[in-house]
């Protein structure tokens with residue numbers, strides 16, 4: 001049927017125009033700009049002309065090296081001990097003005113390990129903070145994706161019943177999603193407060209004072225965990241709604257057929273519900289992964305990457321570089337690295353969860 | 358043994374009374390068909406028997422056990438749904454074996470029973486396919502296969518053939534008939550197709566608005582409909598109803614006539630009429646014959662449909678009311694021709710006006 005709307009291209013373009021302009025201006029253009037800038041030394045505001053620097057931004061971010069060192073020995077040949085540990089030559093002597101190892105110049109120790117024996121392997125990175133950010137982001141994704149997806153599925157199953165007042169629960173679980181993440185982060189900063197936060201008070205009350213107050217966001221060992229817990233809570237309602245929509249595509253007669261065949265609750269889930277949620281599961285996994293890689297607002301509001309870089313993340317670093325340090329090319333390079341990571345993971349997930357026929 | 362008995366069974370959704378007191382007895386091994394117009398409550402009644410809907414009041418017994426409060430699985434029933442309800446992600450084999458898997462049967466047992474079901478339903482070659490690779494009729498076979506592997510005492514079918522085309526429907530209808538003979542289980546079959554009802558049933562239950570209109574063997578209902586509804590519902594083309602005046606009553610017989618009908622005596626079949634009252638005379642199209650000579654009814658041909666073995670003629674009677682005659686031979690009638698029709702008064706039914 002050739003109606004005026006399908007034939008007239010002009011009307012079509014006019015209607016799509018505003019959206020196309022906005023998407024082009026705020027999504028497509030910045031995307032290509034970021035790729036372009038990441039190969040230059042552009043700064044946010046700078047009187048110097050922009051220069052093409054090739055891969056140097058990437059080298060700066062991703063440069064890693066390992067050195068294996070023997071412990072220092074005294075004249076008698078015995079290992080020099082310091083605080084009960086063997087002492088090793090200082091890393092600085094290798095990375096600062098050492099003409100023998102120009103490749104290590106400017107690197108810093110990231111972490112070290114020893115594979116038995118006395119020798120110790122030091123992993124050096126050109127940008128230790130960025131490396132920590134990458135590791136933290138991966139930890140965040142690896143914990144959040146399965147836990148959030150699982151919790152959301154549990155909630156969706158609970159809520160997908162015809163009970164009186166069930167809509168109240170739906171609304172309650174969905175509420176954190178509607179509230180801005182910045183507001184949620186501010187509230188949780190209060191909840192996590194090291195002195196009189198809600199969480200500490202609660203723990204104190206239920207343990208009759210046995211659990212001492214914890215500075216959740218101030219302690220490197222708890223800060224990332226605290227952010228993970230709060231992030232799971234915040235977005236679980238959103239994933240729940242996606243699961244719900246998936247649940248509702250499963251034909252009720254399949255459940256009736258299973259009931260007549262005598263399937264238990266678990267068998268119904270295993271043979272009817274879960275197989276029917278396959279496509280939803282793929283979608284949720286990809287959505288959560290992408291959202292989790294974008295972790296930023298919580299960090300910006302609650303910890304600023306600290307304490308001791310224990311909550312640095314890739315996007316936080318990108319913003320910090322690009323705007324904080326005005327190093328827009330470095331920030332762009334981080335964005336491009338993030339893009340490549342997320343793209344690869346999505347492709348792998350798609351491949352692993354493809355329809356096998 | 359699986360007799361099924363419903364005693365004053367009712368179902369309400371809030372204030373909507375959907376099933377209004379139904380009493381039915383189905384013998385062990387009987388093939389019982391529920392028919393009725395759309396929305397009369399056939400599916401609801403079947404689903405109550407299956408345990409998928411609660412029973413608001415009344416008692417339901419299956420095999421001499423009251424099962425009102427038992428979950429579906431404990432009622433010993435299997436059900437075949439109109440939409441097949443086969444699991445899309447399982448192969449045919451897994452679908453058919455589903456009930457056995459649920460019950461934790463061994464692989465050997467499953468294989469043997471699935472093979473037997475596949476043989477009965479002639480679908481051995483389909484076992485490793487997925488539902489998406491099957492035609493509608495094949496899917497329905499899978500659904501039936503899943504129902505028969507557990508050897509239930511009672512089979513429930515809810516319009517199992519209504520998604521199939523006419524030819525396939527006939528094949529499957531015959532197969533279900535054969536299956537009933539082979540398995541000897543009690544079957545309840547819901548349909549609004551009266552051909553299915555007439556051909557398959559040992560016992561037909563005609564429902565209307567949540568009430569039983571009549572229960573009986575197909576021929577019983579066809580020849581002795583208890584009321585206007587059943588008379589008009591069964592038979593195709595459906596029964597003609599002529600408005601007639603009762604001239605007189607004599608024992609079990611009434612003399613009736615109208616402007617197009619010469620006075621004729623018909624049985625009242627226990628229904629009471631008064632002289633002078635207007636009643637409806639029911640005449641099946643198949644029992645009308647066109648006569649060369651004089652006839653009981655007179656009219657003009659309005660339309661002829663020649664089907665080869667049968668000719669359906671629509672006639673406008675002298676009093677302008679329409680009448681359908683189905684003649685069991687091929688005949689040609691010019692449009693507008695005057696015809697006289699005869700019928701056997703013993704085949705006529707007289708009903709009071711409602």
Ligand SMILES: Nc1ncnc2c1ncn2[C@@H]1O[C@H](COP(=O)(O)OP(=O)(O)OP(=O)(O)O)[C@@H](O)[C@H]1O
Pocket residue numbers: 370373375393394395396397398399400401402549
């Ligand atoms: N959940 C419900 N709430 C209220 N009314 C309902 C509900 N389910 C069914 N009904 C009503 O019950 C009546 C019987 O429905 P049912 O599905 O049993 O009809 P049916 O005879 O199977 O019709 P069809 O031939 O169209 O399948 C209908 O009038 C329907 O509107």
Ligand SMILES: [Mg+2]
Pocket residue numbers: 399400401516
């Ligand atoms: Mg129905």
